[in-house]
Amino acid sequence: MSGGVDLIEKISRLPRPxxxxxxxxxxxxxxxxxxxPVVCFKHRFExxxxxxxxxxxxxxxxxxxxxxxxxxxxYREAIDRRMRILLIDKTKYKVLILDGSxxxxxxxxxxxxxDGNSSIAFLIIPGREASVFDKSACYASxxxxxxxxxxxxLIDRTRSQGVYGFTEGRILRHRALEAxxxxxxxxxxxxxxxxxxASKRVGVREYIVGEIIGASxxxxxxxxxxxxxxxxxxxxxxxxxxxxxxxxxxxxxAKTPKAYLxxxxxxxxxxxxxxxxxxxxxxxxxxxxxxxxxxDIIALLGYPEIGIPEHVIQGHRALITMNPAxxxxxxxxxx
Amino acid sequence: xxxxxxxxxxxMLTPFLVAENSLSISKAGQPGQITWEYLKGFAxxxxxxxxxxxxxxxxxxxxxxxxxxxDPASLFVLLVDxxxxxxxxxxxxxxxxxxxxxxxxxxxxxxxxxIGGGELASIVVSKLTTAxxxxxxIIAISSLVSAYIPSILRRLPTLEExxxxxxxxxxxxxxxxxxxxxYILLASxxxxxxxxxxxxxxxxxxxxxxxxxxxxxxxxxxxxxLVIRAEDIERTRSRIMEKIAMLEGIIKSVSGExxxxxxxxxxxxKEEEAYIADAMIYISEARSRVGVVGLSxxxxxxxxxxxxxxxxxxxxxxxKNKILNSxxxxxxIAQRGNNQLESIGIGRVFPDPDEVSISEKIxxxxxxxxxxxxxxxxxxxxxxxxxxRAIDSLSALLPGDVxxxxxxxxxxxxxxxxxxxxLSLTIDLWIRLGEIYWDTVxxxxxxxxxxxxxxxxxxxSTLASRASKISEDLSGILSxxxxxxxxxxxxxxxxxxxxxxxxxxxxxxxxxxxxxAKDLSPEALRVLRFSVFQxxxxxxxxxxxxxxxxxxxxxxxxxxxxxxTIVKTHRIAMRQDEEKILLLIAxxxxxxxxxxxxxxxxxxxxxxxxxxxxxxxxxAKIYSETNRGVQYIEHMGVVERIQG
Numbered sequence: 001m002s003g004g005v006d007l008i009e010k011i012s013r014l015p016r017p018x019x020x021x022x023x024x025x026x027x028x029x030x031x032x033x034x035x036x037p038v039v040c041f042k043h044r045f046e047x048x049x050x051x052x053x054x055x056x057x058x059x060x061x062x063x064x065x066x067x068x069x070x071x072x073x074x075y076r077e078a079i080d081r082r083m084r085i086l087l088i089d090k091t092k093y094k095v096l097i098l099d100g101s102x103x104x105x106x107x108x109x110x111x112x113x114x115d116g117n118s119s120i121a122f123l124i125i126p127g128r129e130a131s132v133f134d135k136s137a138c139y140a141s142x143x144x145x146x147x148x149x150x151x152x153x154l155i156d157r158t159r160s161q162g163v164y165g166f167t168e169g170r171i172l173r174h175r176a177l178e179a180x181x182x183x184x185x186x187x188x189x190x191x192x193x194x195x196x197x198a199s200k201r202v203g204v205r206e207y208i209v210g211e212i213i214g215a216s217x218x219x220x221x222x223x224x225x226x227x228x229x230x231x232x233x234x235x236x237x238x239x240x241x242x243x244x245x246x247x248x249x250x251x252x253x254a255k256t257p258k259a260y261l262x263x264x265x266x267x268x269x270x271x272x273x274x275x276x277x278x279x280x281x282x283x284x285x286x287x288x289x290x291x292x293x294x295x296d297i298i299a300l301l302g303y304p305e306i307g308i309p310e311h312v313i314q315g316h317r318a319l320i321t322m323n324p325a326x327x328x329x330x331x332x333x334x335x
Numbered sequence: 336x337x338x339x340x341x342x343x344x345x346x347m348l349t350p351f352l353v354a355e356n357s358l359s360i361s362k363a364g365q366p367g368q369i370t371w372e373y374l375k376g377f378a379x380x381x382x383x384x385x386x387x388x389x390x391x392x393x394x395x396x397x398x399x400x401x402x403x404x405x406d407p408a409s410l411f412v413l414l415v416d417x418x419x420x421x422x423x424x425x426x427x428x429x430x431x432x433x434x435x436x437x438x439x440x441x442x443x444x445x446x447x448x449x450i451g452g453g454e455l456a457s458i459v460v461s462k463l464t465t466a467x468x469x470x471x472x473i474i475a476i477s478s479l480v481s482a483y484i485p486s487i488l489r490r491l492p493t494l495e496e497x498x499x500x501x502x503x504x505x506x507x508x509x510x511x512x513x514x515x516x517x518y519i520l521l522a523s524x525x526x527x528x529x530x531x532x533x534x535x536x537x538x539x540x541x542x543x544x545x546x547x548x549x550x551x552x553x554x555x556x557x558x559x560x561l562v563i564r565a566e567d568i569e570r571t572r573s574r575i576m577e578k579i580a581m582l583e584g585i586i587k588s589v590s591g592e593x594x595x596x597x598x599x600x601x602x603x604x605k606e607e608e609a610y611i612a613d614a615m616i617y618i619s620e621a622r623s624r625v626g627v628v629g630l631s632x633x634x635x636x637x638x639x640x641x642x643x644x645x646x647x648x649x650x651x652x653x654x655k656n657k658i659l660n661s662x663x664x665x666x667x668i669a670q671r672g673n674n675q676l677e678s679i680g681i682g683r684v685f686p687d688p689d690e691v692s693i694s695e696k697i698x699x700x701x702x703x704x705x706x707x708x709x710x711x712x713x714x715x716x717x718x719x720x721x722x723x724r725a726i727d728s729l730s731a732l733l734p735g736d737v738x739x740x741x742x743x744x745x746x747x748x749x750x751x752x753x754x755x756x757x758l759s760l761t762i763d764l765w766i767r768l769g770e771i772y773w774d775t776v777x778x779x780x781x782x783x784x785x786x787x788x789x790x791x792x793x794x795x796s797t798l799a800s801r802a803s804k805i806s807e808d809l810s811g812i813l814s815x816x817x818x819x820x821x822x823x824x825x826x827x828x829x830x831x832x833x834x835x836x837x838x839x840x841x842x843x844x845x846x847x848x849x850x851x852a853k854d855l856s857p858e859a860l861r862v863l864r865f866s867v868f869q870x871x872x873x874x875x876x877x878x879x880x881x882x883x884x885x886x887x888x889x890x891x892x893x894x895x896x897x898x899x900t901i902v903k904t905h906r907i908a909m910r911q912d913e914e915k916i917l918l919l920i921a922x923x924x925x926x927x928x929x930x931x932x933x934x935x936x937x938x939x940x941x942x943x944x945x946x947x948x949x950x951x952x953x954x955a956k957i958y959s960e961t962n963r964g965v966q967y968i969e970h971m972g973v974v975e976r977i978q979g
Contacts, residue, residue, distance in 0.1 A: 221947030
């Protein structure tokens with residue numbers, strides 16, 4: 001199989017023909033539920049027993065006993081080549097959906113084909129129960145993204161396990177909920193990237209997500225109530241709830257039946273009135289019909305820097321405490 | 336016949352008249368009585384046949400050659416001499432030269448005197464000249480008259496058409512009239528010519544001459560009659576034999592036709608066959624008798640044969656008629672059957688026969704008949720098998736009613752030759768079936784359709800369209816009538832299948848709610864109960880009814896009745912349960928809200944919650960029931976921590 005990969009890599013050095021590319025590539029790394037983007041090229045990187053390259057799946061051999069540093073050192077160039085082979089480097093936008101626990105995530109984020117202008121990364125933060133290796137990998141991913149100026153959407157997996165969504169007759173929870181949110185972003189990447197680039201100019205680089213998917217007026221009473229309820233369905237843990245209202249940028253994706261449009265609009269403006277440091281906001285309205293007259297509200301709340309949960313940082317530090325060499329190696333490989 | 340007779344008379348009479356006259360002249364005072372007696376005897380007993388005369392005359396003509404230049408009397412004597420010599424020679428040649436014994440003694444001296452008496456001839460020649468001429472004239476006239484008698488007779492109106500009778504009586508009449516004319520002329524011319532004859536003196540001789548002529552003529556007539564009769568018998572026999580041969584030919588042909596018609600059509604031709612057998616027996620009898628019986632019996636045989644010929648020929652036509660009649664009868668029954676079967680929705684199942692006329696050959700008629708009988712049987716078999724299926728179906732549809740099958744299959748009847756009866760029986764069976772059972776089926780199906788209509792209003796589009804399709808199919812069956820009975824059961828099975836799918840759908844819905852509920856917080860589920868779970872019992876009952884479905888209308892109605900109730904409530908229950916799910920998926924938000932507010936303030940008005948009042952009340956209830964130290968004061972709409 002590796003011979004085949006070498007051959008493909010040799011072929012990749014030949015002049016390439018001009019190809020009409022999809023506007024967006026989705027790069028999935030680690031334990032993420034399969035998403036179903038309609039208009040993008042999706043590729044999943046994963047560790048495996050052997051090396052393989054398929055149109056939608058790229059495997060790299062597991063490094064026995066290796067942590068994210070070894071993966072980064074060993075596979076950064078390979079990942080670059082594969083992105084070239086797969087023409088990912090030529091797509092307009094790259095959406096990375098990264099399981100923060102994956103040791104491969106820092107290597108993918110380090111690829112020279114990923115940059116702060118054309119890319120956005122969803123980083124799923126592991127829970128407290130995760131190992132120090134996972135937390136260290138997550139820490140590295142966050143740091144690489146931050147240092148390279150790649151916009152980040154942070155999702156706390158502990159929270160995504162505790163809230164629900166409802167769509168197409170199924171309850172969304174945990175990975176399904178994460179996938180549903182990232183899928184909606186991918187579907188509307190053009191508008192969202194425009195907003196994110198603009199927000200980046202005013203220093204907003206990191207986002208958190210709130211979602212009410214499968215809301216019903218019978219439950220919430222009004223759309224404004226739904227916006228109010230968003231603060232309790234943010235997929236992030238805060239010690240200070242007021243932090244939400246100090247968001248600098250807000251991007252709302254609203255999918256409602258047509259009849260709700262007016263109420264949605266008034267509720268939205270009433271809601272953003274509560275934000276004290278708001279610098280930019282926008283709402284993408286998508287009209288749709290459902291049997292139960294449900295509607296969805298997904299909000300991206302942007303900040304200059306959110307930081308990662310303390311337990312992740314502590315995990316990374318614990319790893320350094322156990323092996324101080326890692327600190328030096330970390331600094332060596334981080335950009 | 337007359338001409339030879341005339342020649343015979345001339346040949347016989349002339350020499351004796353000459354001889355008598357010469358004797359009369361030579362022996363004056365001696366009348367020609369003796370000569371005439373001789374003549375009578377000769378004429379009566381010795382009559383040379385025609386052939387002999389012909390030889391005699393031919394011999395004279397040949398021997399004479401160019402006539403010598405002598406006086407007529409000498410010439411006459413010469414001719415007589417030659418004639419007699421040839422006559423004698425001819426008699427020797429043909430073996431009739433033996434004169435009768437009785438006349439031998441009389442004739443011998445006469446012949447001797449004539450033939451051998453040269454001096455006698457010379458004496459009489461000169462004196463005989465006038466007499467001979469006169470006699471020749473008389474004979475010629477007599478002959479002429481005799482020659483004309485037949486043509487005169489044929490012109491008589493009464494005899495004109497009776498040629499056979501004429502040919503029989505003609506010789507007798509000619510002989511009598513010829514000799515009468517001869518006598519009249521002789522009697523008239525004798526005085527002026529001084530001829531003498533016993534005929535002129537003795538009336539008895541005249542009578543004898545006429546009698547003898549009559550007897551000779553009669554004999555010839557009798558011969559003619561016998562010849563004609565013999566020819567008639569022969570002709571009749573020959574005709575009879577010809578007719579027998581013809582009759583046998585026709586019988587052979589008709590028997591063949593009958594045999595093949597009977598074998599291939601199965602029709603009976605007993606009368607015709609009996610008549611043919613009778614004709615054959617008679618032919619055998621006629622053949623044995625025809626050689627030995629007389630004309631009258633022959634004629635009666637011929638008449639009988641003619642009669643047989645006539646009737647046997649008619650049998651050919653009667654066989655065709657019989658086949659065509661049978662064909663028409665079957666076609667008429669089939670036509671009636673088609674009309675009746677059409678009225679009960681089966682349609683026109685029996686075919687029409689091909690056109691055929693009696694003028695066609697019997698082979699063609701038999702062909703058309705057989706083809707029709709074959710096609711009719713195929714239709715009968717089809718319709719009877721449909722009937723059996725209909726009975727089976729109706730028995731299954733109406734298990735309470737016992738529908739008996741006919742004791743005798745119409746097909747057996749048909750095969751035994753009772754074709755019309757078989758057709759009528761089948762048609763009657765269908766009509767009775769329709770009259771007795773179809774109404775019950777109709778009522779049951781109408782009820783099934785009513786339930787299907789009720790149910791389809793509460794089903795999703797796919798199942799609803801299936802239900803509508805079933806209802807339409809049943810409606811189509813009802814409009815087609817009893818013949819469509821076998822089509823009902825598969826549709827009822829489709830109803831069972833639809834019911835199974837609906838029950839399966841409800842079970843899936845229940846599982847869906849169950850599946851959703853298991854992801855939700857267990858404490859919330861303790862408070863809210865899902866309605867669809869109560870439908871499980873009904874679903875199981877329907878599934879059991881579908882498993883036990885026996886294909887009857889009643890069974891289908893029972894299933895549909897149960898389904899009708901459950902689908903009506905299920906939609907509502909599902910809607911309620913889905914709303915409960917939607918309510919429960921937001922409960923973590925409500926709980927988070929309540930946790931926060933209670934930790935800050937100790938109590939929360941449910942109106943503060945970002946939910947509808949109903950949802951907020953439910954959340955408050957769930958929260959209070961699942962958290963110790965918290966109570967929900969419903970009338971105040973407050974959730975608060977219990978002090979102490």
